[in-house]
Amino acid sequence: MSLWLAIARRAFRRYSTYRAATLAGIFTNSVFGIIHSFVFLAVWTAAPGAGGYSAQDAVTYVWLGQALIMTTALWGGGTTEDLAERIRTGDVVIDLYRPVGLIGWYLAGDLGRAAYHLLTRGLAPLLLGALIFDLTAPSDVVGVVAVLVSVALAVVVSFAIRFLVACLAFWLLDATGPRLLALVLATFFSGMAVPLVIFPDGLREVALVLPWASLLQTPADIWLGQREGWSLLGGLGLQAGWAVALLALCSLVLARATRKVVVQGG
Numbered sequence: 093m094s095l096w097l098a099i100a101r102r103a104f105r106r107y108s109t110y111r112a113a114t115l116a117g118i119f120t121n122s123v124f125g126i127i128h129s130f131v132f133l134a135v136w137t138a139a140p141g142a143g144g145y146s147a148q149d150a151v152t153y154v155w156l157g158q159a160l161i162m163t164t165a166l167w168g169g170g171t172t173e174d175l176a177e178r179i180r181t182g183d184v185v186i187d188l189y190r191p192v193g194l195i196g197w198y199l200a201g202d203l204g205r206a207a208y209h210l211l212t213r214g215l216a217p218l219l220l221g222a223l224i225f226d227l228t229a230p231s232d233v234v235g236v237v238a239v240l241v242s243v244a245l246a247v248v249v250s251f252a253i254r255f256l257v258a259c260l261a262f263w264l265l266d267a268t269g270p271r272l273l274a275l276v277l278a279t280f281f282s283g284m285a286v287p288l289v290i291f292p293d294g295l296r297e298v299a300l301v302l303p304w305a306s307l308l309q310t311p312a313d314i315w316l317g318q319r320e321g322w323s324l325l326g327g328l329g330l331q332a333g334w335a336v337a338l339l340a341l342c343s344l345v346l347a348r349a350t351r352k353v354v355v356q357g358g
Contacts, residue, residue, distance in 0.1 A: 095192065096200040103171065103204030114212050121158040121217040128154045129225055143289030149316050150287070152228040155221035156312045157284055159214040163206050163243065164250040164307045166278050168271055171201040172254035176271075179261040188350060195342050199251055206247040228316055235317065238324055242311040245331035249306040252338030253278075259342070262349040283309035289318075303334040 108114075129151045136147040145153065160166065175198055178184040187194055221227055230236045257274045261267040279285050281304035288299045288309045299305060310327045313319045319327045 096196060099197060099200035100204035100207070103201040104208045107205050107208040117162060117213045118216045121161065121213060122220050125155050125158040125217055125221055126224065128157075129221070143287055144318065145287065145289065145316070146228075148226055149228050149318075151221075151225050152316060153283075153287055153312050155218050155225075155227060156315055157308055158221070159210075159218045160243070160246070160308055160311065161284070162209040162213045164246045165202070165206070165254060166250065166282055166284060166307050167275050168254065168278075170205050170251065170254060171198045172251065172258040174198075175255070176258035176261045176267045179258065179267075180265055194346060195255065195339065198255065199248070199339075202251045203244075203247060210243065230315055231317055235314065238314050238328065239311060242306075242314050242328060242331060245328065245335055246307050246311055248335040249303050249331060249338060250278075252335065252342055253303060255342045256338070256345060259345045259349055278304050278307065281305065282307040283312070287312075289313075301330065303338060306331040306334055 132150040132154055133147055136142060136145065136150045140147070142150075162169075175184070175187075178187060187197070190197065218227075230239060253274065257270045258267055260270045264270070281288070281299050281302050283289075283299075283305065284307075288296060288305060290296075291299055300309065310319075310331055314324060314327060
């Protein structure tokens with residue numbers, strides 16, 4: 093456990109050195125948050141109660157999205173970018189000889205990265221949005237704890253998806269194409285483009301059970317009080333289920349890739 097904490101702390105410190113990039117990111121997230129807020133206000137003025145959201149909920153959703161873009165690495169990035177490059181150059185062989193699991197190593201680093209972005213590029217835009225607009229807040233301590241658990245699970249699900257995409261470099265050498273496809277899927281099915289709750293019937297139900305919904309829609313619904321009681325447990329359970337399933341798939345893919353490396357090396 094101390095090893096994983098040390099890796100997470102080093103990742104946190106690594107990202108904290110890029111202060112100018114952090115400030116630029118906070119500014120960019122805030123600007124787009126303001127723009128999207130007025131767009132959503134116009135939409136919910138024309139269609140009150142769309143998706144079961146009030147206009148206040150819709151604006152809050154915008155700022156939650158801005159807070160989670162970098163926290164969950166919704167558009168890619170994080171430690172898995174390093175992994176894809178090391179696979180391309182062959183340096184991953186060194187990683188495979190470490191006396192620790194490759195998935196745990198990169199996951200711990202990604203959790204440290206996520207913690208830094210949550211406290212900076214996540215919290216700062218959200219506070220600014222609360223100063224400019226009337227945002228919805230969790231109703232009680234249970235809601236706050238549930239949101240934090242949901243965000244942690246969102247980071248794990250995101251990591252697993254990005255890890256799988258990075259591992260494609262074992263066969264494709266360059267993971268740029270799969271990363272672009274993953275970006276499109278994450279943008280559309282996470283609810284970043286528009287909330288999944290306003291998708292048409294049929295598509296909405298499918299989108300809500302896909303792993304990308306865990307990155308934004310589920311944490312946002314818990315924050316907004318749209319999930320309570322069994323619905324809350326179901327949302328967290330689905331996130332946890334995807335986290336476990338995707339990490340297991342990561343292990344299978346990595347094992348197959350490792351055999352490929354050993355065979356070629358032999």
